[in-house]
Amino acid sequence: MIRTVFIAPLLATGLLLTACNSGAPTYISTSSASQPTLDVSATGYANVAPDRAIVSAGVVQQGKTAGEAMEANAKLMTAVFAELKSVKIPKSDITTSQLSLQPQYDYRDNKTPVISGYEARNTVTVKSDDIEKIGPMLDALVRAGVNNINQVNFTVKDPKSALDTARQEAITEAREKAQNMATAAGVKLGPLMSLNESSGGQMPQPIMMRAAAMESSGFSTPISAGDQTLSVRVNMSYGIAQ
CATH class of the missing domain: 3.30.110 (Translation Initiation Factor IF3)
Incomplete structure (x- = not known):
């Protein structure tokens, strides 16, 4: 400005x-x-x-058909939304930021690529003013089915x-x-x-995470917001x- x-x-x-x-x-x-x-x-x-965290996370699922991929994705995302509701995240703080369905191709020996399946992605952006609960919330989301955490950003509301x-x-x-x-x-x-x-x-560097690693760990994910200059x-x- x-x-x-x-x-x-x-x-x-x-x-x-x-x-x-x-x-x-x-x-x-x-x-x-x-x-x-x-x-x-x-x-x-x-x-x-910072006094606000913004999380971008979602579900990626593959299937032989477009319907199979979307159905598998929808099942997990339903559980994700239920988990967000259980930790008292208001609907107004949850936004679907990406929904896509893409064919997956099989490339072989200079031949015309053929569709081998489909990949469905559904990503939500979640705002939370309780930074202390971000780590446990991420762990709960992974248990509910999230397998793609893009990043966590921190900001100042005022x-x-x-x-x-x-x-x-x-x-x-x-x-x-x-x-x-x-x-x-x-x-x-x-x-x-x-x-x-x-x-x-x-802004501090966004925190990048691997959902698979979080899922296999028995520890709660530590989160530190640091300071913003x-x-x-x-x-x-x-x-x-x-």
């Missing part, structure tokens, strides 16, 4: 790139009205613990507070950088003329006082 606030018209016609320790770009520019400006950028960060913290850090750093640059250049920093920002997040980058333009 990018937001821009124009505090005063800025008509730059030339740019002089100057070095800074942080590696972020800093510019001194001159407008057509001989109004010099100093442009700086900075990024602020905030760490926050990142506003963390983004506010990151934004304040970025603006403070940019302001200090501008003041230091002005002092080093022997000029006086003028008013803020424009400000824009872009925000983003750095949110960032806000600001670009600020100051006038140079005459």
